[in-house]
Amino acid sequence: MARRTTHRSRSGKKLYAVRDASGRFKDIQTYERAHGQDLKRGSAAEKKAKAKAKAKAAVKKKKAAPRRKKAAAKKK
DSSP, X not given: OXXXXXXXXXXXXXXXXXXXXXXXXXXXXXHHHHHHHHHHHOOHHHHXXXXXXXXXXXXXXXXXXXXXXXXXXOOO
16 A cells, blocks of 8 residues: 555645555545555455454364264164
């Protein structure tokens, strides 16, 4: 992810600005919109951790021995 710097608009809204290699503004978004997209997407580390947890749960489920049915009560 590109490093973002914060600024304020004339109306006082918080802005995120991304600059290109030459230092010019590449993208400017309101903090509200940028933050919403960040939450919606999730980071690569979060995706990796989620996949790892899912795989671990699948292995654990596979290893669990099947449960035996209880023997029927003897009739008198």
